[in-house]
Amino acid sequence: MMPEGNVSSGESRDADVRALTEAFESFTETTQAMEEAYQRLEVRLETMDRELAERNRELAFTRDYLNDILESMSDGVIAIDTDGMVTAFNRAAGDVLGVDAHEVLNQPFREVFQREFDAPPDAALQELPGRNGRSVTVMEQDSPILDRDRARLGTVKVFQDVTEIEALRNRMQQQERLAAIGEMAATVAHEIRNPLGGMRGFASLLARDIDDEDPRKRLVEKILRGSQHLERVVNELLEFTRPVQLRARATSLSEVVESALGYLEWDAERITVAHDTKQDVIAMADPDLIRQVLLNILINALQSIDGTGTVNLSLTSDNQSASVRVADTGCGMDGETMRKVFSPFFTMKEKGTGLGLAVAAKIVEAHGGKLSVESEVGRGATFTIQLTNAEGL
Numbered sequence: 001m002m003p004e005g006n007v008s009s010g011e012s013r014d015a016d017v018r019a020l021t022e023a024f025e026s027f028t029e030t031t032q033a034m035e036e037a038y039q040r041l042e043v044r045l046e047t048m049d050r051e052l053a054e055r056n057r058e059l060a061f062t063r064d065y066l067n068d069i070l071e072s073m074s075d076g077v078i079a080i081d082t083d084g085m086v087t088a089f090n091r092a093a094g095d096v097l098g099v100d101a102h103e104v105l106n107q108p109f110r111e112v113f114q115r116e117f118d119a120p121p122d123a124a125l126q127e128l129p130g131r132n133g134r135s136v137t138v139m140e141q142d143s144p145i146l147d148r149d150r151a152r153l154g155t156v157k158v159f160q161d162v163t164e165i166e167a168l169r170n171r172m173q174q175q176e177r178l179a180a181i182g183e184m185a186a187t188v189a190h191e192i193r194n195p196l197g198g199m200r201g202f203a204s205l206l207a208r209d210i211d212d213e214d215p216r217k218r219l220v221e222k223i224l225r226g227s228q229h230l231e232r233v234v235n236e237l238l239e240f241t242r243p244v245q246l247r248a249r250a251t252s253l254s255e256v257v258e259s260a261l262g263y264l265e266w267d268a269e270r271i272t273v274a275h276d277t278k279q280d281v282i283a284m285a286d287p288d289l290i291r292q293v294l295l296n297i298l299i300n301a302l303q304s305i306d307g308t309g310t311v312n313l314s315l316t317s318d319n320q321s322a323s324v325r326v327a328d329t330g331c332g333m334d335g336e337t338m339r340k341v342f343s344p345f346f347t348m349k350e351k352g353t354g355l356g357l358a359v360a361a362k363i364v365e366a367h368g369g370k371l372s373v374e375s376e377v378g379r380g381a382t383f384t385i386q387l388t389n390a391e392g393l
Helices: 004-072 091-097 109-113 163-209 216-241 253-262 287-304 335-340 356-366
Strands: 076-081 086-089 126-129 135-146 152-161 249-252 271-276 282-285 309-317 321-328 370-375 381-388
Touching (some): 091 126, 091 135, 163 216, 216 356, 249 253, 282 381, 287 309, 287 356, 287 381, 356 370
Parallel strands (some): 271 309
Antiparallel strands (some): 076 152, 135 152, 309 321, 321 381, 370 381
């Protein structure tokens, strides 16, 4: 029979062992449950990482796609936030205004463009300043930028450059006015021509019958000179209103220049006329009409020189065009005069008709070419006749 104290001690140890065993088993079960939960969490995190990476790829693709659309638009796009800071500026906007995006982004629109962002609702056309102070005429439309809760994030402006459209519209209006003037001029010229011929005939008869010593002879000569001037004006009017009849062929511009100079006379001691035509240029042109254009330009160049000066003629060409340049050291022109110089009836001369350069421009345009001028007051003028290069055809 064991002592009573030993039994109690043994039972206590057994109870402790059981309790320890149960605690260990519980710890093991808890650890296993935690490990399983951790594994599930790892799986979930991996899934979330994959989903997040996929969402990031989709977001990046969407952002790049939207940027590509924005950059591919032919219309200019400018967006600002609620503080007026530029947040978007596409390539077309930069091309129209001549400004790089990095010069504009994150800058106040008002400071960059010196105007309010919103266009007046009743204004069809607006001006946007570009590089070097050049203003561009645009047609623009503004729209609010809203989030999904309809809260305003900013404003976007979509605009089109209508400078060329406006220039074309003005040119069409001018052509319509010129057509009306031409019809009227042709009618007037025909009405004047017949009585003018009679005046000249009668004045010639009077001049023949009056002695040279008679004072009336001088008056008759004035009548003859006046009628000759009027006849020249009438002929120029008829020439301006008459459609240009082209007989274009491969033409040596060097030969045209030489031929035009042969018709002119000038004071060689006062004015030097130089022409570099050693390297010939072949253009598709009517040689007689282009000679007439050159004569009109050369006469104006010679008359613009007060005192001594030079007139230089040169030929240039590329794959598509062939050009004749006439540069003089005359009085030159201001911007307003340059804009009107090819308009009919515009002249700076006391006895000019204002039709010489207008006819020249009409002839060059009938060739599908371009007649242009560059000039500054006191620094002469340079006229350029640009035609199709026959060698490139």
